[in-house]
Amino acid sequence: MIDGTGMPETAVVIGGSSDIAAAVLKLLAPRRLRSVVLAGRSLENLVQVGNDLRGVGLQSVHCRHLDVAATASLAPFTAEAVGILGQVDLVLVAAGQLGTSVLEDLGAEDVSSLVATNFAGPAALVTEFAKYMVHQGYGRVVVLSSVAGVRTRKANFVYGSTKAGLDGFATGLSDALAGTGVTVNVVRPGFVSTKMTAGMKPAVFPVDAQAVARAIVRGLETGQQVTWVPPKLRYLFAVLRLLPSPLWRRLGG
Amino acid sequence: MNSGPRRLFAGWGRATWTSAHVAAPANQAELEHLVFEGLEGFGRFVPRGLGRAYGDAAQCAGGLVIDCRGLRSVIDVDHERAEVRASAGISFDELLEFIVPQGYFLPVTPGTRFVTLGGAIASDVHGKNHHVDGSLGAHLKRLCLVTPTGVLECGPQVRREEFEATCGGMGMTGVVVEATLRLLPIESSWVVVDTERASDLDACLSLLSADPAKYRYSVAWVDGLAQGKRLGRSVLTRANHASVAELPERWQRQPISYRAPRVVKVPFSPPFSFLNPATVSAFNEMWFRKAPRKRERRLEQFASFFYPLDGVGNWNLLYGPRGFTQYQFVVPFGAEQALEKVLEKLSTGRVASFLAVLKSFGPAGTGPLSFPTEGWTLALDIPLATPGLPQLLDELDLLVAGAGGRIYFSKDARMRPELVQAMYPRLAEWQAVQGRLDPTGLLVSDLALRLGLTRRESLRHPETSDK
Numbered sequence: 159m160i161d162g163t164g165m166p167e168t169a170v171v172i173g174g175s176s177d178i179a180a181a182v183l184k185l186l187a188p189r190r191l192r193s194v195v196l197a198g199r200s201l202e203n204l205v206q207v208g209n210d211l212r213g214v215g216l217q218s219v220h221c222r223h224l225d226v227a228a229t230a231s232l233a234p235f236t237a238e239a240v241g242i243l244g245q246v247d248l249v250l251v252a253a254g255q256l257g258t259s260v261l262e263d264l265g266a267e268d269v270s271s272l273v274a275t276n277f278a279g280p281a282a283l284v285t286e287f288a289k290y291m292v293h294q295g296y297g298r299v300v301v302l303s304s305v306a307g308v309r310t311r312k313a314n315f316v317y318g319s320t321k322a323g324l325d326g327f328a329t330g331l332s333d334a335l336a337g338t339g340v341t342v343n344v345v346r347p348g349f350v351s352t353k354m355t356a357g358m359k360p361a362v363f364p365v366d367a368q369a370v371a372r373a374i375v376r377g378l379e380t381g382q383q384v385t386w387v388p389p390k391l392r393y394l395f396a397v398l399r400l401l402p403s404p405l406w407r408r409l410g411g
Numbered sequence: 412m413n414s415g416p417r418r419l420f421a422g423w424g425r426a427t428w429t430s431a432h433v434a435a436p437a438n439q440a441e442l443e444h445l446v447f448e449g450l451e452g453f454g455r456f457v458p459r460g461l462g463r464a465y466g467d468a469a470q471c472a473g474g475l476v477i478d479c480r481g482l483r484s485v486i487d488v489d490h491e492r493a494e495v496r497a498s499a500g501i502s503f504d505e506l507l508e509f510i511v512p513q514g515y516f517l518p519v520t521p522g523t524r525f526v527t528l529g530g531a532i533a534s535d536v537h538g539k540n541h542h543v544d545g546s547l548g549a550h551l552k553r554l555c556l557v558t559p560t561g562v563l564e565c566g567p568q569v570r571r572e573e574f575e576a577t578c579g580g581m582g583m584t585g586v587v588v589e590a591t592l593r594l595l596p597i598e599s600s601w602v603v604v605d606t607e608r609a610s611d612l613d614a615c616l617s618l619l620s621a622d623p624a625k626y627r628y629s630v631a632w633v634d635g636l637a638q639g640k641r642l643g644r645s646v647l648t649r650a651n652h653a654s655v656a657e658l659p660e661r662w663q664r665q666p667i668s669y670r671a672p673r674v675v676k677v678p679f680s681p682p683f684s685f686l687n688p689a690t691v692s693a694f695n696e697m698w699f700r701k702a703p704r705k706r707e708r709r710l711e712q713f714a715s716f717f718y719p720l721d722g723v724g725n726w727n728l729l730y731g732p733r734g735f736t737q738y739q740f741v742v743p744f745g746a747e748q749a750l751e752k753v754l755e756k757l758s759t760g761r762v763a764s765f766l767a768v769l770k771s772f773g774p775a776g777t778g779p780l781s782f783p784t785e786g787w788t789l790a791l792d793i794p795l796a797t798p799g800l801p802q803l804l805d806e807l808d809l810l811v812a813g814a815g816g817r818i819y820f821s822k823d824a825r826m827r828p829e830l831v832q833a834m835y836p837r838l839a840e841w842q843a844v845q846g847r848l849d850p851t852g853l854l855v856s857d858l859a860l861r862l863g864l865t866r867r868e869s870l871r872h873p874e875t876s877d878k
Contacts, residue, residue, distance in 0.1 A: 159861035162426035162466055162736050162824025163801035167861075189801065190828070245860075295417070295472030296429040339419055339430040339472065380733060380796060 159247065160298060164378040165190040166247030170239045172226060172283060173253030175203035177352040178302065181371030182250060183211055192217040195239045197224035198253065226253050226279030227271065236286040248378075249287045250300045251280045256354050259316045269316055276320035281327045288331060288340060296339040300374055301328040303346045305386075308395050312407065332383055343377045345370070347387040363388055420470035423463050423727050425680075425734035426795055426824045429472035429857055437481040439498075439557070439588050446557050446586065450475065450853060457856040458586040460527030461502060464534065465737045466824030467857035468581055474855075479529055482588055485509050493594045494552060499529030499587040504671065511669035511713070515594035516652070518550035522768075524671070524718050529587040534821040535579030535781040539628035539650075539717075542773040546783050548578030549776055550593045558585030558848040566591075567777075576844040579781030581820055583845055583854045583865055599666035601653040602628065602716050606706045608699070612643025612751055616787070619647065619771050627651050628716075629771075634695040635757055635764035635791050636688065643754055645769065646702040653710060671714045676724040684731035684794040691763040698766065730794050736824045738804060739790035741772055741783065742816035749814035750787050753807050757791065760803050764791035779837035779844075780864075782819045790822065801825065820858060828862045842866055 160166050167190050171179045174196030183194060194216060196204045204221035211219050220242050224235050240246055257272040258264060284299055291297030306314055307321030325344055332342035347370045349361035370387050377385040386392040401409070417430045432453060436442035450456060458477045459469035470476060482500035488510065489496070495510060503517060503524040510516070521536040532554065537546045544550070553566040554574060563585065565574040577584045605626070609615035615631050623629070626649035633645040655666045720726055727735070742749050757764060768790045775784040793800065808827045811818065817834035818826045832838055845854075845865055852865060859865050 159467070159472070159857050160427060161861060162424065162734075162795060163804075165801065165825070189805075292430075293473060295431055295474070296427075337419055337430070338417075339428050376798075379801065 159245065160296060161190055164298070164381060166298065166378070167191060168193050168243040168245055169248040169250060170195045170197065170243070170246055170287065171250045171252065172197050172224065172280065173251065174198045174221070175200060175207050176252045176254075176354070177367035178350065178370050178374075179250060179252040180207045180210070181367045182252075182374050183207075183216075184214055185371055185375045187211060187214045187216050193219070193243055195220045195222060195242055197222045197235065197239075199223070199225055226283055227274035229279065229282055232279070232283045232286055236283070236290060240290055245294060246287065246290065246297060248298050248300065249284065249291075250302075250374075251284060252302045253280060254302065254321075254354070256314070256317050259312070259314045259318075264316070272316050273320055273323075276317065277323040277327070280324055284328065284331065288335060288342075291340040292335070292338045297341075298378065299328070299331075299340070299342045300377070301325075301342065301344050303328065303344050305346050305348050305391055305395060308346065309399050309406065311409075329384070341381065341383070343374075343383060343385060345374055345377065345385045345387065346391070347373075348391050350387075362394075363391060418476070420459070420462070420476060421734070422466045422468065422470070422824065424465040424736045424795070424824055425727055425730070426465075426736055427467045427470075427857065429467070429470050431471045431474050431476045433476050433478055435478040435481050439482065442477070442479075442482065442586060442588060443557055443562065445477065446559060450559075455853055455855040457854065458529065458533075458582050460500065460530035461525050463523060463526045463530065465822045466820075467861065468534075468821055469530070470857045471855070472857055477586060479527060479586065483527075486589070488513060488515075493596050494591055495594055496589065496591045497528055498589055499527060499532070501528050502526065503528070503531065507671070507713070508669060510594060511597075511600055512667060514596055514598075514667060516597045516713070518593055518595050519544060519547040520717055522718065523721055525721060528590055528592070530582075532578060532587050532590060533580060533582040535776060535778050535783070536821075537772065537783045539630045539770060541783055542623050542629065542771050543627050545773060546578075546776045546781060548575070548778055548781060551578070551590055552593060553591040554587055555589040556585040557588055559851065559853045560848055563848075572844050573848065575777045576779060576841050576848075578776065579778035580841065580845065581780065581858060581864065582856060583859055584848050585854070595652075597652050597667070598654045599652070599658055599662075600669055600713055601658060601662075601666070601710045602650040602713065603653045603657055604648055604650040604709045604711050604716060606703055606709070607647045607649075608702055608704050609643075609645045609647060611641060612645075612754065615643055615645045615647065615769065616747060619769070623771065625649075631769040632698070633754070633767040633769050633789070634699055635754065635767040636692045636695055636761070637699075638755075638758045642758060643751070644699060646699060648716075650711070650716060658710070669713065671718075672722055674722065674724040677726060677728045680728040681731055684733065684735075684796055685729045686735075686763055686765055686792075686794055688761045688763045691765050695766065731796065733794065733796040735792055735794045737790055737792050737822040738807065739788065739819040739822040740807075740811045740816050741786050741788040741819075742811060742814040743784070743786040744771075746786065746814035746816065749810050749816065750789060752810055753789065756803065756807060756810075760799065762791075762793050762797055762800060762803065764793050767791040779841035780820070780835055782817065782821070784817065786816065790819075820862070820864075823858070823862075826862065831862050831864070838864070
């Protein structure tokens with residue numbers, strides 16, 4: 159069960175070896191979390207995160223190989239996770255790849271694979287879990303979006319557009335779930351220094367995975383629908399959204 | 412799978428919302444039919460009264476919530492024995508309207524009259540008179556319980572184990588459909604109240620300890636935000652029922668009248684909590700200052716003395732969308748240091764608690780999961796939006812458990828599950844009885860699931876029961 163302070167006992171984490179996911183689990187472990195299912199493409203990395211988590215007090219950690227782009231595997235995975243945990247309190251979707259947005263390097267395959275990994279796959283999987291949670295009578299879904307999807311820019315428009323899609327899907331789903339006891343939290347971080355962004359030049363107001371994790375846990379406590387990290391990005395983007403295109407083009411390089 | 416309409420449920424604190432199917436049987440026959448034949452596909456079920464438990468005690472995510480308000484009649488008043496027999500869905504409000512004009516009061520009442528008799532039994536409620544009269548279970552003569560294994564009559568002499576497991580059993584032993592309650596005969600519907608201020612915790616505790624039998628009702632309102640030397644400053648109100656001779660002459664001709672004031676409702680929930688450290692500390696300051704240093708023998712009506720908050724309906728909405736919780740614990744006499752430490756941590760943490768309530772409990776009742784045990788009990792309402800609150804309360808849990816104390820399940824929404832065993836050492840005994848009455852694990856509230864009250868392996872999950 160989720161307790162009155164929003165803390166889950168069980169969780170399914172997609173992209174379980176991501177820096178942000180690992181940081182979130184480390185914050186939840188000393189609170190109420192006792193069992194998790196970690197899913198991702200590299201079983202090896204998952205097992206490593208899993209071992210760390212057992213060290214901080216998690217009773218049970220199950221690691222499963224999952225490629226969210228492989229749609230046929232999503233329903234069986236959901237059923238398996240439900241079977242393992244009994245009740246699914248939290249689903250955290252932290253899977254995602256940056257890919258490239260340099261036109262010369264982009265092939266049709268690259269674009270459709272990034273769409274599948276960042277948007278189509280996660281959206282399909284969230285649908286499966288959301289349906290289960292409605293049946294269960296409660297549940298919390300946390301989806302990692304990005305400010306890159308709030309207004310796409312030329313430097314990462316492929317990544318940005320996949321996040322825009324996922325963001326729109328999750329906020330719409332959140333409204334569709336009103337009255338069911340299931341809630342969705344869309345998290346929009348700015349530039350996060352993680353392994354995914356290693357070697358890149360930080361954008362304005364950079365944060366680390368720790369800060370995103372703290373914001374996610376606070377979001378669980380307050381039950382909010384949208385979480386900006388850092389919070390001031392909400393106001394910055396209220397303005398950036400309205401900038402005339404020529405200006406945005408120059409800024410968005 | 413059962414696909415009827417669902418409803419969202421939360422407790423009085425509006426903290427955890429879960430959806431469930433609802434059934435509202437109109438009488439005992441319908442209820443029995445439901446429990447014996449109509450549970451297919453629901454997985455689990457839980458009885459619900461007026462939803463005044465603060466946390467998740469009367470909800471059942473994905474299962475079936477049985478609304479017991481259909482069963483609410485007074486069956487019989489026995490004037491010779493001063494007893495009332497009533498259906499368990501009746502509220503204390505409705506019961507009072509019936510019994511007070513006949514010269515009786517409830518033997519035990521919580522701070523609100525909007526609870527059902529069944530819910531009050533399941534929580535084994537206590538009142539301002541616990542130090543003299545014990546909890547509600549001590550005044551029950553007989554219960555009728557619909558359990559998954561059959562209909563059961565029980566009482567302190569008949570099927571004692573089942574009776575005791577039901578008092579404070581949080582509804583997990585079955586649905587109470589009927590109860591016989593011993594009443595308190597009264598001469599008037601007035602109480603004589605003495606009010607006194609205490610400048611700090613020590614003064615408050617020594618006033619509450621001195622001559623405990625002098626007042627039937629005794630409670631202290633503590634300013635939870637006062638710090639340092641003023642830590643625990645409080646206003647004590649202590650009272651006894653007024654005899655006819657104590658009333659002014661013009662009231663003596665009609666010493667009993669029961670008029671509960673009409674309830675003013677909070678129209679909507681504000682987008683944020685109206686109760687924050689600033690507003691609450693201003694309120695508490697005013698409350699303390701407006702209280703007389705010492706005032707004796709003031710006459711008050713039942714409604715204003717026993718149910719001050721009932722004058723405002725839905726006051727829980729004032730805490731905003733995130734809701735609130737009540738932290739109520741008891742520590743044994745002698746553990747005053749733990750009590751002080753808890754107050755200190757709450758006041759320095761600037762946790763806005765709107766009038767904390769402190770009182771002393773007499774000896775414990777017989778229910779294995781009944782909350783009241785001899786000692787000091789403190790209850791504080793706290794907005795859940797308070798940053799850092801969960802960790803602070805987790806710390807307090809340890810303090811309370813370390814002092815040999817416990818948390819009140821009916822108020823709880825978040826306690827540490829691993830401390831249940833230490834706080835309720837008779838848990839296994841209760842589980843044995845509960846398991847006998849409900850061998851397939853059908854009765855599991857969200858609270859029971861969260862805290863592992865009923866044995867986890869007996870849990871029937873909706874998914875597995877469907878397929």
